[in-house]
Amino acid sequence: MHKKTLMKPDGRFLHLFSRIQIPEGIVATAPRNAGPVPKPHQRWHPLRREWVIYAPHRQDRTFLPPKNYSPLAESKDPDFPTELPAGDYEVAVFENLFPSLNLTTREAPTLRVPTRPSSGVCEVVVFTKDPETALGNLPPERIDLILQVLADRTTELGKVPEIQYVLPFENRGVEMGVTLSHPHGQIYAYSFVPPVQKRFLRSMRDYLSEHSHGLMEAIIFDEMEDGRRIIVQNEFALAFIPAFARYPYETWVVPKKRRGLLSTLSSEELLGLAQVLKVLLQKFDLLWAKPFPYLMTLNQAPVKGEHPYAHLFFQITPPYRSRDRLKYLAGTELGAGIFVNDSLPEEKARELQDVEVPRES
């Protein structure tokens, strides 16, 4: 993987990635923006015992681009520069212009609850220059490159003293609130291990302390023994709807061996993971012959310290429960934390198993 780091005119970093040498002379661009410098802060929620991020500047976007302007398109009109310069590269990562987390803010309002600056980093990961495609439609080699990029960004952000946890994710589809259809993901680098990941990791840690194998390895073993919920697999990776899925089409993609960080996978393990991910995403889009929205998170180990119990996994939670019906989160889910799944994982897995993916891919 080749990599080049540039600085945008407004001081934000831009990282370019490619499988071939990136030529010299690419100049980083940035959209024109007269918005205020972002100063997100956090407030302590004493009942939930977690931090809440306040980023009111995100409403102040004063940038008024022409119709059809996309900040994720390659820059062509010098009057309306985008986030991406023209040039020969494959994948780009840059700091979010409207971050919920940053490393420069030093102040937070004084309130009767604890407050602090919202320390961390928010990045955007542009998967391709083609605005019309999707992650699952990219060649396996490109998906493999994207995984290498996520591994590299996790490693690099992990070197920042303030950062404890790096969460790559993709929101896909207007149903998930996405406003830019250009294929892209995001990275949130937090100054703490977030509550969801803290719970996952604690369960994994407790399990390994009592067994000779990890919790995810036990789940993988059980799923392979049962077989009914497996969507696709190869030597290195497995995609399945877990027996305890909270969403009808919730699917996990895991390396079969216990690896805490993407950066610790061998190159063949990473390619195997990319191949399984691709087939799964293709099946999603083929299921109803339309783009299948989802939230995909990459749950890894924390970036500081040793976490031998951690087993990374992609968790993909599509918001649909059937072709025309969204799964709304309401009373029991949001209010109590108890999910009601109107379908059985075994049945939803069969739907995806039955989808045939063209051979060429």
Added chain:
Amino acid sequence: MHKKTLMKPDGRFLHLFSRIQIPEGIVATAPRNAGPVPKPHQRWHPLRREWVIYAPHRQDRTFLPPKNYSPLAESKDPDFPTELPAGDYEVAVFENLFPSLNLTTREAPTLRVPTRPSSGVCEVVVFTKDPETALGNLPPERIDLILQVLADRTTELGKVPEIQYVLPFENRGVEMGVTLSHPHGQIYAYSFVPPVQKRFLRSMRDYLSEHSHGLMEAIIFDEMEDGRRIIVQNEFALAFIPAFARYPYETWVVPKKRRGLLSTLSSEELLGLAQVLKVLLQKFDLLWAKPFPYLMTLNQAPVKGEHPYAHLFFQITPPYRSRDRLKYLAGTELGAGIFVNDSLPEEKARELQDVEVPRES
């Protein structure tokens, strides 16, 4: 409060409530339904360490009513009976026809993760016979009656040996996935304290063990000292956007004194709470001159044991962040459990403070 309990033709209970005597001779009705007997079950999520409910029968609804038929309307056509009989009463509660929790199922599938029957009760609370109104438009005396009904149902369900926690809630608006616009709420009675409430209660318990007053009392004191986020209050109750709100318009309505269960409020405290709730809900609807969707949960003490630290509160989380923009839950919220609020509680509170409510109410 007057109350009458009847049994529907299909064996489900119907409870009728009124401020005046309910006449004899009302016969409970039920929609015709050829669906299978519901058998929800639960599966253990080993990473989140919580139960997930599976209720696949909810997709099997075979009942095909005429257009404009509402199961929550008063029965008029004997060929298409509804859930509510004709008669002189104000509020009705009945067991949900498609429950996620019930007390009759004894079986659960055998899987490699722990499973069990989904024990508990799901009820529907019909606030009024008028299908066109809303909770906030009802007279304060009716809202007071509804709170008495919720108190009564919590007490009664609390007597069931299996039940540990009773959660009344209202999903309002199509944005929350509501398909029946007739004003109604729901009650979920769980066989365990759900994870969200467990966290709230643990925070309250820990706080009281170190202070001479409760955590919610401290929050109320702080909010009243600061003053910027208070929407409406009277002698007995307070409505405010907490300093640490996760949603832009998230509002809490609390009795000023520490009360764990609605049933422990004096009649004047309950009426005071109803009055504050009404003004808040009116302000929501007046803010943009359109019905304001929300999820409202009533967080109480568990129904078994003593919980002197518990302080009940209504938590109201509207899904909008501005007139035309929904607050989508995506990567950081659903994936990590860390909320980003694009606005400041102080600013959103001012918007609601500025809404004038007609005097008569």
